[in-house]
Amino acid sequence: MRHSVLDCQAPYSWDVEDMGSYGPGWNSSAHTNVSLPPSPWQYQSQGKLRAPPTWGSVVLYRGGGFVADLGPDLETAMSVLQYLFDNTWLDVYTRAVFVEFTVYNANINLFCIVTIMMETAAVGAFQFYSKLQAVRLYQSTGGLSAFVMASEAIYFLFILYYMFVQGKLMKQQKWEYFRCKWNLLELAIIILSWSALSVFIKRTLLGNRDMEFYHDHKDEFASFYDTAAADSVLGYLIAFLVLLATVKMWHLLRLNPKLHMITATLQRAWTDISGFIIVMIIMFLAYSVASNLMFGWKLYSYRTLMDAVVTMVSLQLGIFNYEEVLDYNPMLGAFLIGTCIVFMTFVVVNLFISVILVAFSEEQQYHKPSEEEEIVDLMLMKICSLLGIKCKKQEKDEGKENNCTASVGKKAPVD
The missing domain is CATH 1.20.1300 (3 helical TM bundles of succinate and fumarate reductases)
Structure with a gap:
């Protein structure tokens, strides 16, 4: 159809991207001034803009493009936008619009680089995407x-x-x-x-x-x-x-005896723990795939499988937007959230913790100190004895010796 229809709205690709220079209203016959600053109707390369290629939800975009500088204040920005609107800067051939700006918060010494992207797949509807990156460029501020x-x-x-x-x-x-x-x-x-x-x-x-x-x-x-x-x-x-x-x-x-006991507990329960980890991964994937299929085409939090996985993990941590799911589909949304909370939080996680607690109780009964732990205890006892201090280990050993002496020195009655 691209060869049959002259005015075909093809999808974006690096091969068909327009890199020409035009006049206002995309008039190719108008005289274009290549002097600085460049016009919004002139293509600027990736190297000149110092912008790398950007991944969108549809395709990978080149770092170059047609750029309009909005200026340092609101009045200039409004006049530039009105000029672009009057001359149809955004038309049917536009596939992505990037809005970039940087703000600085002096109270917390952070620069925030904001990127807002709207892209379309040649069907007229734009998808919205935003990205915020915080950077601290002034490292020498503050008393510390x-x-x-x-x-x-x-x-x-x-x-x-x-x-x-x-x-x-x-x-x-x-x-x-x-x-x-x-x-x-x-x-x-x-x-x-x-x-x-x-x-x-x-x-x-x-x-x-x-x-x-x-x-x-x-x-x-x-x-x-x-x-x-x-x-x-x-x-x-x-x-x-x-x-x-x-x-x-x-x-x-x-x-440390307590940390050694925790390590031994995890080693004892590793077989059961690995089984529960596999079950949890399968359930997470199942809920992620289901939420991506049901809500991915409408809700931004589920637009890809990876986003759905992150959202399901956030649900377990209590960081979840319930309203967007319930507003979109009250029945399916409530069923998905309710079953995920019941099975993942109340059943699988609690059973996972129970396995560790059972292994910990067994380890407490049959725990044997390691050779390194015994060497450290002996060193502490020697150091305490040199300093004239009685440690807990010595007091326990002396108590055991006294009990043994009392039992051996007991005299039997004579008929």
Whole structure:
């Protein structure tokens, strides 16, 4: 039909994207001025706009396009919008509209990069999408800035020390080094730490570049997208670092009797726990697929399967918009939410907790201290005896010895 119908409204693709220059009203015969600033009717490349390709809910869009600068104040923005409206800047060939702006909140020292996108698949109806990214570009504000910088410097001094230790171990053990899971944990922490430092430096350089561009061109739009993307990557790296550091702390505190008992409890109940995890994953997928099929074409929270999974997880945490589901379909919405809460929260999760509690009670009855725990107890007893302090372990042992002495020294009656 594209060859038969001259005025065919084809879907968006990089191959058919228009990159020409026009006059007002998309008049191709009108004289176009290529001088700065560019006209809203002239295509601007991805490199000039400093905008990467953007994923929408329909397709991947190129970073370039026809751009209209709304200006620094409301009056200028209203006049520009009226000019675009009068000359039909948005027509039947428009496939996506991006609105980008950046705001700064000085009270909490945060920049917020806002992206609003409306896209269509050549059928006339636009889908709405918004994205907010918060970035802290001024790192030296606040009274704790010196403490934070000192903590970061001390942290990387520890990382250098651990690099030296792990290097010696790697030289001694060679390929056997990679067979120990705790060595791999240390190696992952070191790699993630230096990766986070490099991304932090890049984020700082990009932020300084964007702020310098803003100060030199206050009447133009300053894009902070690259800085926000680097900050997002830094956040993910720090999150994984915190996760690995927590695992390492758990391993370092394994000599604590209570933590050792918790670890032994999880090991005892791991067979049942793994079975319940599989059941929970299946039920989550079932409710996610059902909600995506029933509400995905209408409600934004269920538009994709991944969004539906995130929404179902939020339901278990109590972060859920009940009104949008009940307003859309009261019967199906109430049934879906009610059964999910009953089966997932009240049945499966409670049974999951019950399995752990049963294993914990069994572990309390048959728990045996590890060799490392006994060594630590012996060291504490020796230290306390040198200092003249009686610890609880010594008092219990003396109480047992007194009971044994009393039972042995008892004399039998004589006829």
